Amino acid sequence: IAGITQAPTSQILAAGRRMTLRCTQDMRHNAMYWYRQDLGLGLRLIHYSNTAGTTGKGEVPDGYSVSRANTDDFPLTLASAVPSQTSVYFCASSLETGHNEQFFGPGTRLTVL
Amino acid sequence: GQNIDQPTEMTATEGAIVQINCTYQTSGFNGLFWYQQHAGEAPTFLSYNVLDGLEEKGRFSSFLSRSKGYSYLLLKELQMKDSASYLCAVEDSNYQLIWGAGTKLIIKP
Numbered sequence: 001i002a003g004i005t006q007a008p009t010s011q012i013l014a015a016g017r018r019m020t021l022r023c024t025q026d027m028r029h030n031a032m033y034w035y036r037q038d039l040g041l042g043l044r045l046i047h048y049s050n051t052a053g054t055t056g057k058g059e060v061p062d063g064y065s066v067s068r069a070n071t072d073d074f075p076l077t078l079a080s081a082v083p084s085q086t087s088v089y090f091c092a093s094s095l096e097t098g099h100n101e102q103f104f105g106p107g108t109r110l111t112v113l
Numbered sequence: 114g115q116n117i118d119q120p121t122e123m124t125a126t127e128g129a130i131v132q133i134n135c136t137y138q139t140s141g142f143n144g145l146f147w148y149q150q151h152a153g154e155a156p157t158f159l160s161y162n163v164l165d166g167l168e169e170k171g172r173f174s175s176f177l178s179r180s181k182g183y184s185y186l187l188l189k190e191l192q193m194k195d196s197a198s199y200l201c202a203v204e205d206s207n208y209q210l211i212w213g214a215g216t217k218l219i220i221k222p
Binding site for chain 1: 117143144146154155156157158161163200202204208209210211212213214215
């Protein structure tokens with residue numbers, strides 16, 4: 001792989017179900033991010049990780065959790081999905097936190113019914 | 114609160130010049146980014162300004178005035194492939210990006 005990948009590409013999920021969105025990068029970037037993008041709104045930060053082993057909460061963390069066991073992977077879990085979590089989810093990475101360009105994955109389109 | 118404002122939509126003609134404005138009010142400032150996002154795709158980096166002034170990169174230029182909380186992206190010699198949304202984002206005091214809702218640019222032949 002080259003760059004940053006996400007899986008699945010899209011998913012339809014019943015409310016109340018658990019779902020993990022996967023994100024992997026091979027650029028050896030220290031910082032990783034999860035955003036959601038909704039029509040008419042800017043990208044909103046859900047969770048971030050400045051380096052492997054650490055995570056932090058962004059602007060809209062409720063209902064989501066993340067882990068960063070290694071440099072490459074940064075999965076996002078919805079413990080019990082709700083319709084308001086219907087969105088396009090983007091994972092991104094940057095070499096370091098701050099003053100650095102973020103590289104984005106292709107996104108996951110999630111629909112919660 | 115934190116706020117990034119940019120026009121929702123703009124229309125321009127192929128070959129022309131267009132300026133997309135962005136104003137911001139954030140808790141701290143560590144730089145301003147512009148990204149391009151084609152429909153159904155991921156954002157891609159265009160420019161980064163941390164000091165006042167103009168940064169030129171080919172057909173694209175970005176300007177920053179920190180005292181006015183203002184930036185613009187200037188696109189010259191517009192091509193049909195420039196039809197996309199342009200996202201303004203400010204890095205705040207916590208080094209997190211605060212994003213505007215984006216400006217959809219429509220290019221007409």
